[in-house]
Amino acid sequence: MNSPKNPYDLTGRRYLVTGASSGIGAAIALALSRQGAAVIGVGRNAGRLEQTRAGLAGQGHSMQVRDLSDVDSLPAWLEAVCAESGPLNGLVHAAGAQSALPVKLLTPARMKPLQTVNVDAALALVRAFIGPKVYAGEDGAIVLLSSVMGQVGAPARVGYSLTKGALEGMARSLALELAPRRIRVNCVAPAFVNSPMLDEMSRTWDDAQRARVEQMHPLGFGEPEDVANAVAFLLAPSGRWITGSTLVVDGGYTAQ
């Protein structure tokens, strides 16, 4: 076995990163590029995708404006993207939607958009990824962005927890099914990170509530790069014996 000198090196590899137009996904694209990877970023907002691209290190990146809620179209689309860019070594699903809704209001119509982008799109992308026109055939790794809400609960987070728990369950079974193809599958579960998603959530909080939530993080709120570095670790040779697991990156939130 030839161990690479730097276990975090991603040179020569290519990754699809959804959610690259914002917050954690943008930080992941940046972190992977700094370790030498080529990145294909995906999001709906062309302007913010371009901002991410402008910050990336190295060459060979591209950005794809795509609404991932058109789930059925994703496999053919990803094949077409890879026909242009070359095949992928991995996939990071950081696109996601959040919700803070009391269960009384969690009707199928309100659940659907959450389920679609958080879970259904992840599954469709995984199915697309393992095809021969997409997967490069070596060093395969998938990381799905879960949340501490996939591990523990909170009032009004039923819908969100449901989608994140689904991803963690999906990752474990995928890990076993895809191990023969040398594709590892893991989740990363962050607690609150300073990002547009936190801004959106905290809109409904008053000052006292915000202080309470912050206190639940012994190390304070995280930064997108704290999560991005954990994702890079799992994708790189450093993660090569890790599959089917969830790496909790939460400033101590779930230690209590």
Next chain:
Amino acid sequence: MSSMTKTEFMGEMEALMEMPAGALSAETILKDLAQWDSMQVLSFIVMVEEKLGTVLDGDEIAKAKTVGDLLALLGDQLQ
């Protein structure tokens, strides 16, 4: 932008809190309502967003003492 009458709006609030029609008035003090807790505030925010297209901020709602103060947050959108 959608709009509704104050009476219709209070009807929506009563439904949300599972109270009989006419139970609320502009003078009703929010902290006297057992139902007015953090889950109810979230439901209220969602109701306002879906019916009127306005996203209220948690801090503004926390400052409201009466049902009338909540109505005032919506200004012209309630006739």
